Amino acid sequence: MKHTYKLIATLITILNCSIGSAQNPIVQTNYSADPAPMVHNGTVYLYTSHDEDDANADGKGFKMLNWSLYTSTDMANWTGHGIVASLKDFSWAKQDNGAWAVQCIERNGKFYLYCPMHGGNIGVLVSDSPYGPFKDPIGKKLIDHHPWNDIDPTPFIDKDGQAYLFWGNPGLYYVKLNKDMISTSGEVKQMPNTLESFGKREGEKNDERPTTYEEGPWLYKRNSLYYLFFAAGPIPEHIGYSTSKSITGPWKYQGIVMPTQGGSFTNHPGIIDFKGKSYFFYHNAALPGGGGFTRSVCVEEAKFNKDGSIVQMNMTAGIKKSLSPLNPYVKTEAETIAWSEGVKSMHDNEVSTFVMAKYNNAFIKIREVNFGKKGPSKFTTRIGTAQNENVSMEIRLDTKDGELLGTVNVPMTGVNDKWSLQTIDVKKVSGIHDLYFVFKGKSKTDILYFDYWKFLK
Numbered sequence: 259m260k261h262t263y264k265l266i267a268t269l270i271t272i273l274n275c276s277i278g279s280a281q282n283p284i285v286q287t288n289y290s291a292d293p294a295p296m297v298h299n300g301t302v303y304l305y306t307s308h309d310e311d312d313a314n315a316d317g318k319g320f321k322m323l324n325w326s327l328y329t330s331t332d333m334a335n336w337t338g339h340g341i342v343a344s345l346k347d348f349s350w351a352k353q354d355n356g357a358w359a360v361q362c363i364e365r366n367g368k369f370y371l372y373c374p375m376h377g378g379n380i381g382v383l384v385s386d387s388p389y390g391p392f393k394d395p396i397g398k399k400l401i402d403h404h405p406w407n408d409i410d411p412t413p414f415i416d417k418d419g420q421a422y423l424f425w426g427n428p429g430l431y432y433v434k435l436n437k438d439m440i441s442t443s444g445e446v447k448q449m450p451n452t453l454e455s456f457g458k459r460e461g462e463k464n465d466e467r468p469t470t471y472e473e474g475p476w477l478y479k480r481n482s483l484y485y486l487f488f489a490a491g492p493i494p495e496h497i498g499y500s501t502s503k504s505i506t507g508p509w510k511y512q513g514i515v516m517p518t519q520g521g522s523f524t525n526h527p528g529i530i531d532f533k534g535k536s537y538f539f540y541h542n543a544a545l546p547g548g549g550g551f552t553r554s555v556c557v558e559e560a561k562f563n564k565d566g567s568i569v570q571m572n573m574t575a576g577i578k579k580s581l582s583p584l585n586p587y588v589k590t591e592a593e594t595i596a597w598s599e600g601v602k603s604m605h606d607n608e609v610s611t612f613v614m615a616k617y618n619n620a621f622i623k624i625r626e627v628n629f630g631k632k633g634p635s636k637f638t639t640r641i642g643t644a645q646n647e648n649v650s651m652e653i654r655l656d657t658k659d660g661e662l663l664g665t666v667n668v669p670m671t672g673v674n675d676k677w678s679l680q681t682i683d684v685k686k687v688s689g690i691h692d693l694y695f696v697f698k699g700k701s702k703t704d705i706l707y708f709d710y711w712k713f714l715k
């Protein structure tokens with residue numbers, strides 16, 4: 259069985275790479291899991307867990323220390339903002355592991371990030387900006403119900419302004435949040451785990467888990483109907499959902515949203531409405547080296563039927579069309595990416611997040627760049643390398659081997675906090691094209707560092 263999932267994951271990766279128009283998984287620069295999308299002021303903020311590259315190397319499974327943020331305005335290109343919160347932000351938490359599935363919500367201009375620390379309950383961080391910095395405003399646990407079961411918090415503000423926090427595995431719990439969003443009101447309640455609410459579990463009888471509800475609840479409202487999406491058992495998980503006329507239930511089980519696919523024994527839902535469409539986020543094991551502890555976040559467009567039911571989805575290569583073309587005449591971060599191979603996300607104090615090309619022919623693709631009628635004459639970038647010979651970045655159109663607009667020769671700057679500004683002449687190009695940066699160098703590792711780019715008219 260394990261081999262079958264691994265094979266499916268490999269096939270997805272091969273499919274993604276060969277069709278050239280792949281978007282899933284939407285983060286290729288590191289492993290990511292537990293997508294928690296939030297829409298704010300025309301941007302999707304996607305908070306994720308972060309599976310470390312060496313997770314399970316010691317046979318101990320998950321290795322999760324912090325949470326990351328990615329943003330998009332077009333659903334095709336995603337900008338990495340690096341780590342925005344970590345276990346270190348909670349002085350009272352154990353620091354060695356357990357940074358599981360977070361979710362962020364905005365209220366009155368402040369952003370509240372609900373953070374489970376597996377084995378250590380749930381804390382809350384607050385910031386004036388969705389990018390952070392996030393701080394622990396209470397200096398203690400927000401939810402202290404059961405150390406192992408208190409995971410996967412999902413906040414929701416109902417139409418009367420009452421906020422709730424739902425969470426839990428194997429039970430589904432909820433509590434009212436006060437208006438300050440950092441304290442609770444009343445008792446923690448458990449949602450009745452009935453077959454009517456969460457459906458009959460297939461497989462062996464499991465007294466602790468009588469229904470398909472497993473973990474990862476996600477609350478969503480469409481028209482006047484409340485939806486509860488959740489990771490469903492048995493393992494390997496699929497995604498199921500239930501609906502209700504009230505946030506506190508009773509919930510009615512509605513079936514499968516996404517069957518078990520993709521090579522990870524967990525899955526985790528997140529759903530948003532954005533610019534007139536709905537999007538469903540999940541995770542799988544599709545990146546090279548991927549598995550149950552090295553996962554990757556993906557997205558599909560979600561469709562609903564007239565009766566409110568959701569159209570069942572499979573894991574696919576992702577969203578093919580950008581919602582709006584990208585303007586190449588404003589500064590764009592190198593970590594704005596539709597697809598990349600051989601590129602790693604990094605961070606330093608000088609420039610914050612940047613990317614590192616790991617090998618010859620590693621590349622970044624940016625989808626649907628609008629050069630306009632007249633097109634550019636020059637290209638400028640902040641870039642550097644620790645290698646001392648023949649390192650360059652080619653700028654190409656439409657495919658990795660497409661028309662060459664220009665080549666930036668990268669001077670040796672030293673380690674990654676030393677940068678050079680390079681400006682070159684480029685060939686004229688007009689209209690909308692996918693843009694490729696292809697990295698060239700002889701070194702077997704760390705070819706170059708790349709921070710931002712911009713075309714000039």
Ligand code: FUB
Nearest residue numbers: 358359473474524525526
């Ligand atoms: O990522 C760690 C845990 O795995 C999450 O909290 C669950 O939802 C599952 O995805």
